[in-house]
Amino acid sequence: MTMETNKIFAAVLVAGIIAMLGGFMADLVMPPRSLDEPAYHIDVPDDGTGPAVAAADTGPEPIEHLMAEADIDRGRRVSRSCLACHSFDQSREIRPQGPPLWGVVGKPLASIDGFTYSSALQEEGGTWTVEKLNEYLWNPRRAIPGNRMNYRGIRSPEDRAALIAYMKTMQ
Ligand code: HEC
Numbered sequence: 001m002t003m004e005t006n007k008i009f010a011a012v013l014v015a016g017i018i019a020m021l022g023g024f025m026a027d028l029v030m031p032p033r034s035l036d037e038p039a040y041h042i043d044v045p046d047d048g049t050g051p052a053v054a055a056a057d058t059g060p061e062p063i064e065h066l067m068a069e070a071d072i073d074r075g076r077r078v079s080r081s082c083l084a085c086h087s088f089d090q091s092r093e094i095r096p097q098g099p100p101l102w103g104v105v106g107k108p109l110a111s112i113d114g115f116t117y118s119s120a121l122q123e124e125g126g127t128w129t130v131e132k133l134n135e136y137l138w139n140p141r142r143a144i145p146g147n148r149m150n151y152r153g154i155r156s157p158e159d160r161a162a163l164i165a166y167m168k169t170m171q
Pocket of ligand 1: 149
């Protein structure tokens with residue numbers, strides 16, 4: 001090694017030692033400390049009341065308390081989305097796409113003679129109560145898996161109450 005390389009080597013060494021000492025001194029003056037809590041906080045709803053969670057896990061909101069105030073005209077408007085498949089009038093016309101709905105509230109499920117129901121709907125049993133209709137119209141596929149009503153459901157509890165109140169007038 002020449003004197004020159006020795007000097008350079010020493011300089012680099014000294015510089016390294018100074019840098020290390022610097023860091024050491026800095027730690028002495030301001031000791032690093034870890035945070036007790038995360039520096040920021042993300043609010044994640046975990047109480048089961050988020051809309052997605054409610055829709056996925058807890059089923060439709062009950063509507064009994066909405067029935068007394070339900071708006072029949074609003075129900076008639078909502079029923080337009082059913083007319084492609086169902087007749088709503090007293091004629092009880094049986095369409096190939098769906099059974100007639102006149103008088104359906106309070107009737108046994110799948111009870112129209114002359115309409116071919118899915119076995120899922122036939123085997124479900126029971127009566128079309130307000131509660132049962134609330135569940136079915138909220139999400140037909142989830143309420144009665146395997147039934148053939150190809151309808152995505154009505155999200156708004158007020159719309160479901162209005163529609164069922166309207167259907168109740170058809171007796
Ligand atoms: C795309 C066609 C279609 C639409 C739209 C539709 N339905 Fe249906 N609906 C059906 C079919 C098909 C069945 C029979 C399902 C089965 O047998 O599984 C049915 C069954 C029903 C039943 C049971 C009837 C019974 O006799 O037991 C009710 C109640 C009903 N639908 C209400 C509605 C209402 C209210 C709407 C509008 C919000 C609606 N449906 C929209 C096709 C439809």
